[in-house]
Amino acid sequence: MTAANEERLGLIERRLRASGKGEPAGRLARLLTARSHVPGRSAVLLELVGRLADRLRADGVPVIGPAGLTVSDLDLWDLLAAEAVPFEFTGARFIQLTNWFDDDGPGRRTLLAFAAHPAFRDAFRRACLDELSSHTFGAERESPLHPNLLARALSVPGVAAGLEAEVDAVTARAAAVPAAELRTILRRLQPLRSSAGYAAFGRYLDRVSRLDAATSVVRTLRCGLPAELVWPEYDTAVAELDQQRVRVERQWPLLAVHDAGTAFVFDPSGLLARYELRVSDREGLFGRFPARCTLHDGRLLVSWHTDAGERGYWADSPGAEFLLDADGIDLGGFMVGSVTRPPDPAEHVIPGGRFEPVPDGGTLLRRWRRALPPGAPAPFGAVDGETGWDLVQVPDGLVVRSVDGRQVPLPSEAWPPGIAGVLRLPGGDRLVTADAFGTVTLWDPQTATPGFVLDKRSSLPPVGWWDQMRSRDPVGSAALRTGTSGAPAADPVLRAAVEEAAEDAVELAAAIARFRALPQEPASSTVSPHAHNDNVRNGLAGLLAPWNPYTVRRRPNARPSSGYGMLSYLAVLPAALAGAGTPAERHARRWSGKVPGWTQVLSGLGAVALRAGLSTTPEPEREALVAFLTAVADAGLADSGADLTVVTVVAKGEHIADPAAEFGMAAEFADGIGSGLGLSCHRMVVAGPVLPHDRLRVVERVPLGGWGDAATIRRFVALLTARGPARWRPEWVPAAVAAGLNLPPDTITTLLTGALYVTVNDDYVVPSEHLSATGLSADAERTAARQVGALPPERLLQLLNAAMPHEPAVLWESGPDLASLASAWRSAPPDPPYEFAP
Incomplete structure (x- = not known):
């Protein structure tokens, strides 16, 4: 100070x-x-x-x-x-x-x-474990946490203590919870599913190994399934619709359900109207999106996008089309293919309810009531034609009390504004809540955890209309309460729901088996703490040409929490190409935190080695590049003779979850490209041949082995470890001119130091150590870097690759290969280093 x-x-x-x-x-x-x-x-x-x-x-x-x-x-x-x-x-x-x-x-x-x-204790413990799954901390989707990041978390005594307490707590209760909560627990523990996680928390993870998935599913059946209830008129209507295009619109007391051709409108008394939609064919982009139905003051509006704007008609007046903008109708920010209007809990959870003020000095915290139509089934209970519930403070905590006196405890994790009511199922009462997005939860009264979670894509009506439902198979429902997974059910829908719950046991058993295998896994190895994605990205900046121009910029403040996704992907690549891993793990690898465009440097790894080997490269980036080169060599991506190909393909179909399986290839998704207009573009690492397919076209191939092979890389890394980086020598500049490199001295210096700063923002400050080592001023470095940065990335990659000697030891003995660099400069700029297939 x-x-x-x-x-x-x-x-x-x-x-x-x-x-x-x-x-x-x-x-x-x-x-x-x-x-x-x-x-x-x-x-x-x-x-x-x-x-x-x-x-x-x-x-x-x-x-x-x-x-x-x-x-x-x-x-x-x-x-x-x-x-x-x-x-x-x-x-x-x-x-x-x-x-x-x-x-x-x-x-x-x-x-x-x-x-x-x-x-803070409880919130902090939850945060410690959930942080290990957060992408902001560097975690990869559905993947074990990289050992570097786990070590980083455990290096903080308070975080280590919070983690141990939370892992202890969640694994202790895992044996007594229904399948929905067990699935959540296993997902939260997923970052620890590695040898490093087992080394730190094995005594707790062993509890997971002893779990029985089938028992958790029996508890789910005992808690209850939403499929036990039915609104017959709604079910009949939904069955007529295209299940892939069903949409629901709410405006109490009306509920509309529709697809691209038919709409049904309900009120609390039942089906109110059926409409066949009359939407003219549209060409181009807008024709790919179906019409939308919305409710406005009791009327159904059918609308669709055209080049001229949003058009529509009132369903009860189908012959009178109009422009919505001209009529002043606001759809809440509706855009092509999406709904941007923020969800309103009053629409999605308990529409039409009225809350009364908290009485002075009373224990009633919240009250909701709504009138029921005559003859309604009232699964949430009813008295004098009203249904509803109270939130009440009692000595043991908070309870939700139905209007007819039944009550259940309010779990600490439940969202009070989303309380839907106390549901009456054969054999027991269940608290039902819903979040603002329509996801419904049935709570287990024994463990105060979610017994069943129903997302908004369900075929059931929104929970605000569940007071129209009744038990579809009372005998079958009562049998589920007995706690036997094979309980009989006469109704086919309930029987299918029970069978689906039983399938959950298979998925949970597979997840438990992966924890059971942890003691036999080889020890996880850490890498340099600096080898995270941001430093790899900075080390490769200027050599890549991603589709997003912002991703090529250097990041002056590299975040350690950017994660090690690039190295993690390369580490598992050989096993993944051999078929190891589940579909979920393959999907997670597709979305792992790889450096955009990384495959492009595989045709010129000498450029990466040159940057890593020179003393002018900042130490954090050097360590990241060394780790990247080592991982590339270990993955088999450095050898031109390897049975691996990096290809970019265009496929027919926008939503191809697993292109390798779709087209029968042993391949891994390497780099995201994009999709649209019925096509998708995938960059993949393929083992073996790229099989021909009528829906697949190869548009580029990245050659491997542009500098040396895996043995060359390992020899280079060993020399760098033993000798340290090669010191910059000013005499290389006149020697390059003598070799025929006809460029200004500052430009030559920029090239020979790896052209590190060719892609920087205007406010980026080149490190003073770099300037003092090269003898350049800040203005001279910036000018030369901009000149070199004007080259196409593939041209710069070719030049720096040529400058790296094929025998790595030469870099320390006499410096870069100036003759090869001069020859590459004099040669005509090459086509991009890809083979374009017809």
Whole structure:
């Protein structure tokens, strides 16, 4: 801390000590509120609070935390807890751990006191485990966490303690929960499904190995299935529609369900109207999207997009088409193929309900009532023609009480605004909740966990209309409550639902088996902490030409939490090409955090080696490039003679989940391209031949082995490890001119140092170490880099690849291959290094 800052800090401390009782706590509370949306820690504030801890304790006035559910400034709350300073922070639910990990500034604390404090303990434990699945922390979708990231999390004592407590808790209750909650638990534990995770938490993960998937499914059946209920008129209508295009629109008391050709409108008394949609054929893009039906003040509007704008007609007046904009009708931001209107809980959960004020001094917290039509089944209960529920505070916690007196506990994880009611099923009552997006949950009263989760794509009506439903097979439903997975069911829909639940047992058993195999897995190996995606991206910047221009820019502030997806993908590539892994794992690899365009450097790995081998390359990027080269060699992608091909194909079909399986190839999705207009483009690594297919066209092939083979790369890495990077020598510049490289000296210097800074933003500052090593000024480096950066990326890749000696030791002995570089410069610019198939 500078003398000026020390003097200023001392002045603030003296003023606060001289202030009245409670004033330091009040000022700190106001400051924390102002900082609640500011990322990063303040070392100065931590120092000040540390000095004032005795005064804050002596005053005994609590520091009031900011309003809201999110907790930031973790180090400061940790300090207050460690110093026993009184504070109040109510409602803490979300902990911003990623921001804390990304902040490497001074003032970082262990978070042990924070992790143990009752105000934060439960939320912090949940956050620690969930952070391991977060892409913001560098996690890959549905994949075990990279050992580097796990080690990073465990290096923080408070996070390690929180992780252990949460893993202990979730694995302890896994043996007693229904299938839906067990699936959630296994998903949360997925980041630990590795030898590194087992080394840290094996004594808890062994509990998972002993689970019985079939037993969890029996618990699900005992809790109840939404398919036990039926609204016959709704079922009949939906059965007539195209199941791939069914859409639901709500405007209480009306409910519309439709596909591209037919719409049904219901009210609480049953089917109100049926309409056959009359939409003219449309050419081009808009013709690919079906018409949409929406409800407006009791009328059904049929609308569709055209080149001239949104057109439509009222379903009860099909002959009168009009432009919606001209008539002032707003569809809530509806765009082609999507709905941008934010969901309204009043539409999706309990439309038409009315909430009454909280009585003074009473225990009733919330009340909802709605009138039922005569003869309605009332599965949520009814009294005097009304259905509804109350949220009530009782000595043991909160309960949801149906209007007819039945009540169930409110689980701590349930969302109170989404309570739909106390559902009456044969053999038991169940709490039903729904979120703002229409996902419905039936809660298990024994474990207070989700017994069944029904997403909004279900064929059942929205939960707001469940008071029209009745039990479809009372005898079969009652049999499910007995806890036998083979319970008889006369109704075919209920029988199919039971069979689907039984299929869940197969999926869960496979997931459990993967945890059971952990003790036999080889030990996970870590890599350099600097070998994360951002540093690999920076190391390859300028050599790639991705379709997105923003992805070629260097990132001046590389985030350690960007993850190790590139190296993880290359590490499992050989086994994946051999057929290892489940469809879910193949899908996860498709969306793993690879560096965009990485396959393009496979035709010129010498350029990557040149950058890695020179002393002018920053050490973090050097370590990342070395790890990348090693992983490429180990994956078999450095040898031209290997039975591997990197191809880009265009396929007929936009939504091809697994192109390798679709077209009968041993292949892995290598790089995302895109899809549209009935086609999709995939870049893949293929083992063996690319089989011809009438829906598939190969548009480019990336050659392998543009510099050396795997043995060359390993020899280079060994030399770099033993000797350190090759020192930059100014005499290389005149030697390059003598070899025939007719370029300005600054441009030659930029090329011979690997052209590291050819793709930078205007505000990027080239490191001073680079400038002092090369003797260039900042302006000279920027000018030369822009000149070289004007070359096509494939041209720069070719030049730098030529400059790297085929025998790696030559780089340390005499420097880059200047003759080859000059020859490559004099040669005509090559076509892109791809073989274009007809």
